[in-house]
Amino acid sequence: MEKSKNSGRAGYYLYILPGMLGFALIVLVPLIANFAISFTTWKGIGTPRYIGLQNYERLLVDAAFWGSIQHTLIFIISMTILPIILGLVLAAVLFDYISAQFGETLSSFFRAGFYLPQILPLTAAGVLWGWILNPIGIVNAVLKAIGLDFMAQNWLGDASYAIWAVSAVIVWIQVGYCLVVFMSGLARVDPSLYEAAELDNASWFGRFRYITIPMLMPEIFVVALTTLIAALKVFAPIYVLTSGGPDNATTVPSYLSYYHFFTTNRVGYAAAISTLQTLVTIMLGVFFLRMQSKQTEGER
Amino acid sequence: MAATASLSTPIASDAPADHRRNKGFTRWIVLAILFVSLGGTLFPFFLAAFNAIKTPADYAANGPLAFPHSFDLTALKNFWANVDFTRKLFNSILISGCTAILAVVLSLLNAYAIGIGRVRGGRVLLVILLISIMAPQEALIYPLYYMAKQVGLFDSMLSVILIIGVLHTAFGTYLLSSVLTTFPREIIEAAQIDNASRWQILWLVIVPVLRPTLAVLATFFFIWTWNEFLIPLVFLVSNNNQTVSVAMGVLSGANTQDPTAVAAASLLGVTPTVIFFLIFQRTLTRGVAAGAVK
Numbered sequence A: 001m002e003k004s005k006n007s008g009r010a011g012y013y014l015y016i017l018p019g020m021l022g023f024a025l026i027v028l029v030p031l032i033a034n035f036a037i038s039f040t041t042w043k044g045i046g047t048p049r050y051i052g053l054q055n056y057e058r059l060l061v062d063a064a065f066w067g068s069i070q071h072t073l074i075f076i077i078s079m080t081i082l083p084i085i086l087g088l089v090l091a092a093v094l095f096d097y098i099s100a101q102f103g104e105t106l107s108s109f110f111r112a113g114f115y116l117p118q119i120l121p122l123t124a125a126g127v128l129w130g131w132i133l134n135p136i137g138i139v140n141a142v143l144k145a146i147g148l149d150f151m152a153q154n155w156l157g158d159a160s161y162a163i164w165a166v167s168a169v170i171v172w173i174q175v176g177y178c179l180v181v182f183m184s185g186l187a188r189v190d191p192s193l194y195e196a197a198e199l200d201n202a203s204w205f206g207r208f209r210y211i212t213i214p215m216l217m218p219e220i221f222v223v224a225l226t227t228l229i230a231a232l233k234v235f236a237p238i239y240v241l242t243s244g245g246p247d248n249a250t251t252v253p254s255y256l257s258y259y260h261f262f263t264t265n266r267v268g269y270a271a272a273i274s275t276l277q278t279l280v281t282i283m284l285g286v287f288f289l290r291m292q293s294k295q296t297e298g299e300r
Numbered sequence B: 001m002a003a004t005a006s007l008s009t010p011i012a013s014d015a016p017a018d019h020r021r022n023k024g025f026t027r028w029i030v031l032a033i034l035f036v037s038l039g040g041t042l043f044p045f046f047l048a049a050f051n052a053i054k055t056p057a058d059y060a061a062n063g064p065l066a067f068p069h070s071f072d073l074t075a076l077k078n079f080w081a082n083v084d085f086t087r088k089l090f091n092s093i094l095i096s097g098c099t100a101i102l103a104v105v106l107s108l109l110n111a112y113a114i115g116i117g118r119v120r121g122g123r124v125l126l127v128i129l130l131i132s133i134m135a136p137q138e139a140l141i142y143p144l145y146y147m148a149k150q151v152g153l154f155d156s157m158l159s160v161i162l163i164i165g166v167l168h169t170a171f172g173t174y175l176l177s178s179v180l181t182t183f184p185r186e187i188i189e190a191a192q193i194d195n196a197s198r199w200q201i202l203w204l205v206i207v208p209v210l211r212p213t214l215a216v217l218a219t220f221f222f223i224w225t226w227n228e229f230l231i232p233l234v235f236l237v238s239n240n241n242q243t244v245s246v247a248m249g250v251l252s253g254a255n256t257q258d259p260t261a262v263a264a265a266s267l268l269g270v271t272p273t274v275i276f277f278l279i280f281q282r283t284l285t286r287g288v289a290a291g292a293v294k
Helices: A002-037 A054-060 A063-102 A104-119 A122-133 A138-145 A162-186 A191-199 A204-215 A217-233 A236-241 A253-262 A267-299 B002-022 B024-052 B056-062 B074-082 B085-116 B122-134 B138-150 B157-181 B185-193 B198-227 B230-235 B244-251 B259-293
Strands: none
Touching: A002 A267, A002 B085, A002 B122, A002 B138, A002 B157, A002 B198, A054 A267, A063 A104, A063 A162, A063 A204, A063 A217, A063 A253, A063 B024, A104 A162, A104 B024, A104 B259, A122 A138, A122 A162, A122 A236, A122 B024, A122 B244, A122 B259, A162 A204, A162 A217, A162 A236, A162 B024, A191 A204, A204 A217, A217 A267, A236 A253, A236 B244, A253 A267, A253 B138, A267 B122, A267 B138, B024 B259, B056 B259, B074 B085, B074 B259, B085 B122, B085 B157, B085 B198, B085 B244, B085 B259, B122 B157, B138 B157, B138 B230, B157 B198, B157 B230, B185 B198, B198 B244, B198 B259, B230 B244, B244 B259
16 A cells, blocks of 8 residues: 555656656756856856856956946835835725725726736837937926926936836836736735724725735735835836936846846856845845745744 | 624624714715826826827817817827837737646646655755845846857847746745645545556646636736846847837837827736736736735
8 A cells, every 4th residue: 555655646646747857957057057157257159167255256346337226226115115015005905995985996997007017028118218218308398387396307317326227117007007916915814904994084095004014914014025126126117218317227137147148258257147046036035035934934 | 712702793783883883984085086086096007008099189278188070080090000019019918828738747746846746855946046036137137148148049039038037936836735735635645546647647636726727827928027127128139029018118208298109008018918917917916816815
């Protein structure tokens, strides 16, 4: 009996074989290869030459790299923090106010509308916004129309504004994702909690602070983790909107490594950048998952 | 809790009415604010649509904010012809469709072994698979690019399908394993008594039950692949193989001189996904949530 059970299980290994083979060939081997390349100098042709930690040493004094780290921090604000705050407020308003006052349909209509930017190809969104933000584009036309000519800027072409313009586009893209996840989380909340709070004359903000946010903690964790990972990897909006410019004012690690891989052919250097990026992402992921499992243990 | 509920029932029936009367004005303000924010969110789409159908003269005379005074499809037709949009659409549909099928099948097979077969090390495999979601694509792209060149798969849609398909499998495996772990054992045991093989159980018992979940998963994979940028950008260098997403990315900043042309390009770039969105809106918004909580 025991024997047949074991051989029965073993048979299932055949089913994970294709998936694991794919994973090994497309994720594991390239990841290890990239790590190995990061210790070499290589132009992409010929034989890579081992140079130890030189690429990493050079990274430490590369202003473009340090700039890209700072920009990533700004993108964490526009990709994670702001969208979570806006998404929480919107979700709470739609769930606990609009649904109650005007009905389910209207609240789902709003949810869908705010979600739309999230599913566009980032490149199409980029072309759209590039057109809106260019010097003869819509934003400046609006400013002119309301008599604020002096505020018109070359939004993406001026080093002091470009990062904020890109951040604004990213917030526009991200709010819908947070909103949708939070609203589905709220569906779990026992309505009698809100009713009880309402009877106690709790203000809307009080209910938001003491019911909505604590109940949504699991969703906030998941959204924070996924958007943080996305913020560390952000690439397409930068490529399309600014190509990292002007003067590296919007460059990010992903763009920097892409640039060195395929434009300057400094493959070893680019591999070092992306290796660091991988390590940071995985460390962050592990940290978050730990926190999350601690939190759920605490609840139980 | 039950006591509170029964106590509150008579009061509750009055309270909402009170509530409504008192806040009659506030609720319209809240609604108005929401409509304005939604308008702001969707404004770029309307702008693109309005300006794409203007003549350049109309645009120059009345500016980007005016309603169109003219109706002219030249900009749309030109963009369509210039980038061979038919071809790009076909490529995107082919790549996204094949990737979605590949990723769903691989996820299903993985999840079958982990969720139903309970293979040893299944949990560990799930954790290891997380690497495909977390690792930045830049950390894989150069070795993959090199490998593809070595085996002659460079600039072929097949390479993109294989790579993106495998990357998406991690998410699918997660979702389906958690669904299959709770799959009723009796159904499988009944099939085993009828001498069904594992292969038959998978396709004749499990797949029909999971069909709705698999469809949601496939929809997601399709749209994610459609939007994928870096991998097709690197792998599909010839114009004939490019996807809509790459065509849009390559176009960026190319012809800002002609605003109606850029509006037309944006409009065509976003239209396919807006159509998917209208078709799959419910599936997508629910699926995001289901995926996130799992």
